[in-house]
Structure formats: C-alpha cells, structure tokens
Amino acid sequence: MSFTMGLNLLLLLAMVATNILSLYHLSSTLQSKSPTPLPVPDHLLHQLQTIRATINHLTRLQPTTTPTTTKRPSIPSDLLLYTHLSPIASSCHQHPDLLHKYMTYTPFSLCPLDSSLAEALILRGCHPLPRRRCFTKTPPSIPTSLPTNPFAPLPDNAIIWNPYTCKTFYCLNPYLGFDPKSEKSKFVTYKSDLDLPIQQLLAIANLGHSVVRLGLDIGGGTGTFAAQMKGFNVTVLTTTMNLGAPYNEVVGLRGLVPLHAPLQQRLPVFDGVVDIVRCGHGVNRWIPVTALEFLFFDVDRVLRGGGYFWLDHFFSKGVDLENVYGPLIGKLGYKKVKWAVGNKSDSSGVKNGEVYLSALLQKPVSK
Numbered sequence: 001m002s003f004t005m006g007l008n009l010l011l012l013l014a015m016v017a018t019n020i021l022s023l024y025h026l027s028s029t030l031q032s033k034s035p036t037p038l039p040v041p042d043h044l045l046h047q048l049q050t051i052r053a054t055i056n057h058l059t060r061l062q063p064t065t066t067p068t069t070t071k072r073p074s075i076p077s078d079l080l081l082y083t084h085l086s087p088i089a090s091s092c093h094q095h096p097d098l099l100h101k102y103m104t105y106t107p108f109s110l111c112p113l114d115s116s117l118a119e120a121l122i123l124r125g126c127h128p129l130p131r132r133r134c135f136t137k138t139p140p141s142i143p144t145s146l147p148t149n150p151f152a153p154l155p156d157n158a159i160i161w162n163p164y165t166c167k168t169f170y171c172l173n174p175y176l177g178f179d180p181k182s183e184k185s186k187f188v189t190y191k192s193d194l195d196l197p198i199q200q201l202l203a204i205a206n207l208g209h210s211v212v213r214l215g216l217d218i219g220g221g222t223g224t225f226a227a228q229m230k231g232f233n234v235t236v237l238t239t240t241m242n243l244g245a246p247y248n249e250v251v252g253l254r255g256l257v258p259l260h261a262p263l264q265q266r267l268p269v270f271d272g273v274v275d276i277v278r279c280g281h282g283v284n285r286w287i288p289v290t291a292l293e294f295l296f297f298d299v300d301r302v303l304r305g306g307g308y309f310w311l312d313h314f315f316s317k318g319v320d321l322e323n324v325y326g327p328l329i330g331k332l333g334y335k336k337v338k339w340a341v342g343n344k345s346d347s348s349g350v351k352n353g354e355v356y357l358s359a360l361l362q363k364p365v366s367k
C-alpha cells in the first residue's frame with residue numbers, strides 16, 4: 001500500500017469528518033425552531049482543525065517524484081503514515097527492527113499473531129504503539145453471560161495460547177494467579193503484620209471519614225485485588241502486562257478492567273480521581289530509583305486528597321529501605337497510617353538481606 005493511497009484515505013476520512021460537521025450544523029439549523037440552537041461544540045471544531053492541519057502538513061510532505069527515489073524505502077508505509085498522524089514514543093525509534101516487524105503486515109486482513117512482539121516493544125518504552133489497520137484474531141469461544149463471580153473457573157478456549165508454552169490454565173504455575181480457587185483467599189486474610197485485609201483497609205478509611213469508590217492496582221497480575229474489591233462494591237482498574245501468560249485476557253474474563261500499561265508509563269487516569277492506589281510485588285527494588293520516583297509522583301497525581309497509597313510487600317535490601325526508599329517515600333509527605341517491615345524469608349531474600357515493607361500512606365487533603 002503506497003503512501004499516496006494512504007494520503008487519499010486520510011483525505012477521504014477528512015471529507016467524512018467535514019460532512020459530519022455540516023450535518024451537525026444542518027441538524028442544529030433544523031432544530032432552530034427550539035429557542036436556542038446548539039452551537040458546534042468547540043472540541044469538534046478543534047478536532048477538525050487538527051485533521052486539516054495534519055492533511056496540509058502531509059500534502060507538503062507528499063513525494064513529487066516516483067516512490068523508488070524515496071530516501072528510506074525500508075520503512076513500512078503504514079508506519080510512515082501513522083507517525084505523521086499521531087506521535088509514538090521516542091523509544092520506539094531506538095528499536096527499529098522490532099517496530100518495523102510490528103508495522104509490516106497486510107492492511108485490512110488478519111493481523112500477524114505477534115502479541116509478544118507488541119509486548120516486547122511496550123516493555124522497552126515504545127508505548128503507545130502505533131495503530132494498525134488489521135483485524136486481531138479472537139479466541140474461538142465468546143463469553144455468553146456476565147461474569148457475576150470473578151472467582152469462577154477460567155475457560156481455556158477463551159484464550160489464544162499461541163504465544164505461550166502452556167496451552168491450558170491448569171499448566172500455568174498456580175502461584176501466578178490463574179487458579180481462582182486459591183485466589184479467593186487473597187487480600188482477605190491476615191497472617192502477619194505485612195498483610196492488610198480489605199475489611200481492615202475499608203475500616204481504616206471509614207474511621208478517617210474517607211470513602212473508597214475507585215482504585216487502581218499497579219502491576220495487578222490477574223486482577224485478584226480488583227476481584228475482591230468488587231465484592232465490596234469498589235471499582236478497581238488493574239494495570240497488567242502479559243509477561244509469559246495471558247494476564248490481560250484473564251482480568252477481562254473476570255469482568256474487571258485490564259489496563260495494558262507498563263510500569264514506566266504515565267498512568268492513563270486523570271488527576272485526583274482515584275481513592276486508592278495499590279502497588280503489588282511488581283513494584284520493588286528492581287525498578288531504577290529514578291523510574292520509581294516518577295512512578296510515585298504519578299501515583300500522587302492520580303490520587304485525590306485524602307486518598308490512600310498502599311505499598312503492598314514492597315521489597316528491597318534492608319539498608320536501602322533506610323537510606324534510599326524510606327526517604328523517597330518521605331518526599332511525598334504522606335501520613336503513615338501503617339508501616340510494617342519484615343524479613344523476606346525466601347532464599348533470595350535471605351541471600352540479599354531483603355526486607356518487605358507494607359505501608360498504607362494517606363495523601364494530605366490539600367497541598
């Protein structure tokens with residue numbers, strides 16, 4: 001598919017948009033019998049102006065010579081077109097091989113089975129990924145009823161298993177969160193001071209005259225925190241990656257919201273709208289401190305005043321908790337509602353002198 005054809009398509013798109021706008025105008029004119037005709041919303045005008053500007057820009061870019069003389073013929077035309085429509089993250093350019101592979105496909109047909117390629121790009125900071133005009137393969141089975149119970153057995157045929165070694169849920173390591181039966185006891189039981197059962201969490205919020213309606217679980221795996229919170233009528237969004245297993249699909253199958261976003265990405269949520277953010281196991285000393293600081297401040301951005309930041313089993317070396325992570329958390333200026341530290345007793349924990357921190361912090365009401 002040539003660049004010129006792409007451009008033509010875009011022009012067509014713009015024409016359609018213009019027509020929609022005229023139609024809108026017309027319909028509001030027709031409605032003018034009513035006292036005040038509705039004005040064209042600013043955002044629609046703005047969007048149209050943006051489309052126009054993009055087209056003008058692209059027209060100027062259109063090669064006047066034959067395509068054979070194009071400077072970089074190796075770039076897939078869809079990528080070229082898309083990068084002019086919407087910016088993609090700069091780190092995409094640092095992985096041209098992966099990116100070109102990703103954007104080499106046949107438009108208007110089935111997409112290649114390359115979800116692991118997408119995952120690889122996202123993890124390298126190439127996010128958002130460019131859009132593609134192909135159809136993603138869907139699993140053979142479709143859900144026939146609303147998932148009223150997020151702990152119901154997971155249907156194997158609702159997953160495209162091609163990217164994975166396992167071909168059933170049963171084959172996956174039960175510790176990964178794919179066994180609904182064992183997930184049922186998580187977040188509701190208290191075994192040590194490092195645990196914070198949901199009942200206790202909500203009681204704390206209640207005592208502080210704080211309501212918990214909406215939450216965000218960062219690195220939430222198969223969404224079990226969201227699943228348990230659903231039982232308390234709290235909506236929780238789960239950011240999760242498909243690291244070697246179909247985590248995103250499972251969150252969806254459970255009737256919960258999976259956000260396919262890596263840890264280094266700005267949270268796709270507006271400022272001050274969530275009541276609680278939880279960081280699970282994925283957030284730990286393996287994240288470079290600079291990246292972690294950005295993450296913490298982004299958590300602060302999305303939390304409302306009085307909202308809670310729950311670091312659940314954050315692990316680091318004991319000395320680093322004192323010298324690095326403790327002070328880093330302190331920069332937020334949050335109230336320490338809970339601060340529990342315990343030895344990490346597994347083999348790598350013992351070897352590296354690691355400790356767990358479970359902390360519930362409350363954002364000040366006004367800053």
Ligand SMILES: *[C@@H]1O[C@H](CO)[C@@H](O)[C@H](O)[C@H]1NC(C)=O
Binds near residue numbers: 231232
């Ligand atoms: C959740 O909401 C439903 C419907 O409003 C209600 O019946 C139920 O008691 C609520 N559950 C909790 C734990 O508040």
Ligand SMILES: *[C@@H]1O[C@H](CO)[C@@H](O)[C@H](O)[C@H]1NC(C)=O
Binds near residue numbers: 343353
């Ligand atoms: C934790 O580990 C340290 C050494 O790494 C040890 O001195 C301390 O007694 C341990 N604490 C508990 C409660 O086991």
